[in-house]
Amino acid sequence: MSGPLISLDYQSRVPIYEQIVNNIEKYVALGILKEKTQILSIREMAASLGVNPNTVKKAYDILEGKRIITTISTKGTFISDDTKTATKDKIDREINEIKNKICELTKMGISKEEIIERIGK
Amino acid sequence: MSGPLISLDYQSRVPIYEQIVNNIEKYVALGILKEKTQILSIREMAASLGVNPNTVKKAYDILEGKRIITTISTKGTFISDDTKTATKDKIDREINEIKNKICELTKMGISKEEIIERIGK
Amino acid sequence: MSGPLISLDYQSRVPIYEQIVNNIEKYVALGILKEKTQILSIREMAASLGVNPNTVKKAYDILEGKRIITTISTKGTFISDDTKTATKDKIDREINEIKNKICELTKMGISKEEIIERIGK
């Protein structure tokens, strides 16, 4: 079994397990990982990334807490039946962060027009 | 001597000294801390925040490296004479992050119009 | 041949074979599965639950040990002639667990009256 490429940055302050979480979250949001799809087993994922299985386990635990994946012992790990809420949450969070940043910029005296112009098309 | 409120999040992965740096950088960019203004001494800042003076020292060292503040022996610590470049850098970084986030959202299938609408005015 | 619905929770820490045991124990105690009734064969049960026959085998072995079911070679598997002791044991265990829980609640400062009220009728 294979899967989409997960990219890790070992220099980042973001821990490996969280990068794995973010990557999978992103692929689910992008629709690349579809509901009920089986994903790599902990051992496979660990081998493919060159990290320790425990690190992958921690990532999977967090994803399970976020209801993005479901784990069936001795069967494997699967994308949840319903990923819509999780995806919606992620989008909401992103929109909010953009709002905050724009808010900060306007407080610094940058006009909305200027922001839009600088962001480009 | 007092100063604008610096907010610390002890749960954050961002170290305290860096949060202090970010806070002061922000207040300078916002024009709340103006050029040549004297800011709290290391000891005062440490006391007001309830953190170790070494932590504040580290923050001030970094701010000095970024030429945002200047320490004059026996006189105290002051916002630099020229904060324009530092502010410009910060704005550039913010704009870039917004760009990235918008890029991610469009990849998730959210149209530019929808993003604009959801951000509001 | 069919039978009452057996519900499995793959997320539970309780192993599948034990969940099967508990389900059948419960149906016997409830009188839904009556004495001398024939139940599904290992293969049928396995197929109907979508689990491995070995898992069902293990459950049936345990039930047989508890004298709740009896297997007659080439004939099939049946609820035992006498299920009263098994049922009585199960009730005793339940009562005990309720006692323990009430005990914990009172230690937390919840009065007997409050517990009774909150449980309802």
Add this chain to the structure above:
Amino acid sequence: MSGPLISLDYQSRVPIYEQIVNNIEKYVALGILKEKTQILSIREMAASLGVNPNTVKKAYDILEGKRIITTISTKGTFISDDTKTATKDKIDREINEIKNKICELTKMGISKEEIIERIGK
């Protein structure tokens, strides 16, 4: 620094880290561990229980997820400022479990009076 005794059962199917969670949850619900109290550090707790620090870490992570404790890096671990909701949740769960058990018993043909009688006063 010391703290209330935490009892572990190594034979139990309930993992060590979860037993630690349950113990601390219980002490908080009982009011033995009060809000803002500092609890044993990961290393101290590990030493006092004779388990690995990672096991304690996992327990503390879960408790933090349940907002029962708060961790301040380099400072230590503390009972949350507000434990009322957590305690209320725990009580609600207990009540619910009692309800379920009573429900099962009545379905087995045990009358409410009989249950009350057997539980005792």
Add this chain to the structure above:
DNA sequence: GTGGTCTAGACCACT
């Protein structure tokens, strides 16, 4: 000293 992360590897139960 504190917590946070990660590795390496073991053992277990379940299927």
Add this chain to the structure above:
DNA sequence: GTGGTCTAGACCACC
């Protein structure tokens, strides 16, 4: 084979 737990111990940043 799978996931679940646990140990032992390392290294790190922060304070």
